Amino acid sequence: MNDAIVLKYQISPDDFTRAGEASSDVKGKLKQLGISPEAVRKVAIAMYEGEINMVIHANGGEIVVEITPAEIKMVLADVGPGIPDVEKAMKAGYSTAPDEVRNLGFGAGMGLPNMKKYTDDMKIETTIGVGTTITMLVKL
Amino acid sequence: MTVQELLDSKMFAIVNEGEDTAREITTVFCCDLLSIAMGRAPAGCAWVTVMGNINTLAVASLADASCIIMAEGAQLDEMAVKKANGQGITVMGTELPIFEAALNIYRKLPKQEKEAIV
Ligand SMILES: Nc1ncnc2c1ncn2[C@@H]1O[C@H](COP(=O)(O)OP(=O)(O)O)[C@@H](O)[C@H]1O
Ligand SMILES: [Mg+2]
Numbered sequence: 001m002n003d004a005i006v007l008k009y010q011i012s013p014d015d016f017t018r019a020g021e022a023s024s025d026v027k028g029k030l031k032q033l034g035i036s037p038e039a040v041r042k043v044a045i046a047m048y049e050g051e052i053n054m055v056i057h058a059n060g061g062e063i064v065v066e067i068t069p070a071e072i073k074m075v076l077a078d079v080g081p082g083i084p085d086v087e088k089a090m091k092a093g094y095s096t097a098p099d100e101v102r103n104l105g106f107g108a109g110m111g112l113p114n115m116k117k118y119t120d121d122m123k124i125e126t127t128i129g130v131g132t133t134i135t136m137l138v139k140l
Numbered sequence: 141m142t143v144q145e146l147l148d149s150k151m152f153a154i155v156n157e158g159e160d161t162a163r164e165i166t167t168v169f170c171c172d173l174l175s176i177a178m179g180r181a182p183a184g185c186a187w188v189t190v191m192g193n194i195n196t197l198a199v200a201s202l203a204d205a206s207c208i209i210m211a212e213g214a215q216l217d218e219m220a221v222k223k224a225n226g227q228g229i230t231v232m233g234t235e236l237p238i239f240e241a242a243l244n245i246y247r248k249l250p251k252q253e254k255e256a257i258v
Contacts (some may be wrong), residue, residue, distance in 0.1 A: 018217060020198030024227070027202060037183070037204070044202035045178055052175075085146035105191045114179040 005033075005067040011051055011078075013060035016104060023048040026065050033067065035140065042118040042138045043072050044103050049111040050076040050134055057081070058132060071120075072138045079131040086124050090116065141165050143207045143230050146186065151244055152209055152232035156217060159228030163206045167257055168242045174199050181205055188242045190214040197223040197231075197247065207231065209245070211238040220223050 007029065009022035027044040047063065054061045058080025066073040083089045090112050097107030116122050121137040144161040147154060166184030171177040172191045175180050178199050181187055187205040190212045197220055200208050207230040210216060216224065217232060219224060234241050244253065 017194055020160045020195065020202065023202055024198065041183055041202075041204050045202070048198065049175065049178060104193055104195060105172060106195070108173045108175040110173075110175040110179050114175065117179060 002078050003068065005029075007065040007067075009024065009055045009063045009065075011060045011063060013055060013058075015055060019055045020048055022063055023051050030067070030072070035067075035072075039072070039140055040136055043074065046115045046118045046122075046136050046138070047074050047076075049114045050136070052106060053111050054078050054080070056097055056106065061131075069140065071140055074136045074138075075133065076136075077131065077133040082128040082130060082132055083124065083126045084128060086126060141250065143186075146207065146245065146248070147230070147232070149248065151248075152234045152241070153208065155231040155233045156221065156224040156229065158207070158224070158230035160206075161230060165206050165245070167249070167253060168245045169205070170238050170242050178203055186242075186245050187240050188245070190238065192216040192220055194220045194223050196220060197227060200229055201227050206249055209234060209241055211236055211241040 007026060025046055027040055027045060030040045059095035061078030064075045088094055092110040092113045095107045095109035101107045119136040120139045123135045126132040143163050165186045167182050169181045169185040170188045172189050176196055181203040183204040183207045185202055186207050186209060188209045188211050192210055192214050210233040213235045
């Protein structure tokens with residue numbers, strides 16, 4: 001693990017114009033590192049959905065990406081409201097996003113399902129009133 | 141068909157000519173809901189949509205679409221145009237409805253790519 005590359009990003013809340021910048025940056029860096037296009041795409045999609053969720057649902061937060069020759073690990077930590085029912089939140093189509101978010105094309109309730117679909121492992125730790133930490137792995 | 145060939149065909153107006161225009165268009169994809177597009181848009185697709193905000197550009201880039209076609213005369217907003225420029229994403233525009241725009245691209249795809257869709 002000592003040859004890990006670690007990238008850190010602060011995600012600002014409610015700023016849809018900047019949402020996705022962290023994911024774009026990671027995408028660019030992975031490309032430069034010569035990671036396969038399929039793996040880059042998986043990481044980009046999963047991280048973007050997580051990043052957008054932090055902006056919409058959780059007052060922003062921090063994303064740490066760790067790259068090793070074997071895998072890419074993404075840890076998305078926020079101090080938002082937490083997720084009351086994770087099983088329900090994971091269902092395709094379930095969303096509590098407000099109308100102004102829907103008008104931007106989000107809030108289809110596909111984010112968490114997309115994150116699961118595009119990663120090899122996903123873990124959600126969440127406590128009401130404390131925050132949510134989502135850990136995702138893409139194997140290389 | 142490459143993105144450059146689609147640009148050169150004059151089928152659509154050019155909104156922004158991106159970087160990787162030598163790229164092959166793998167298929168056509170239609171959707172306006174960004175999180176569905178994020179999960180479903182195939183890599184290398186020409187993505188036809190009416191949703192023209194800055195997040196459309198982010199989704200196209202991250203889901204690895206080859207280009208965006210704005211249908212129904214929908215416009216990219218100012219910030220989205222800047223983003224397309226900055227990220228080198230090819231965007232075209234047309235007055236055609238989504239289906240007709242997509243069908244016109246489909247007709248130009250090589251046979252094996254058409255068969256992969258149907
Ligand atoms: N980081 C988070 N903090 C709090 N709630 C969240 C978070 N991420 C997701 N959720 C909840 O889970 C729901 C489903 O998320 P998702 O599948 O991404 O759909 P969408 O973002 O379109 O609503 C959200 O509507 C929200 O209620
Ligand atoms: Mg979401």
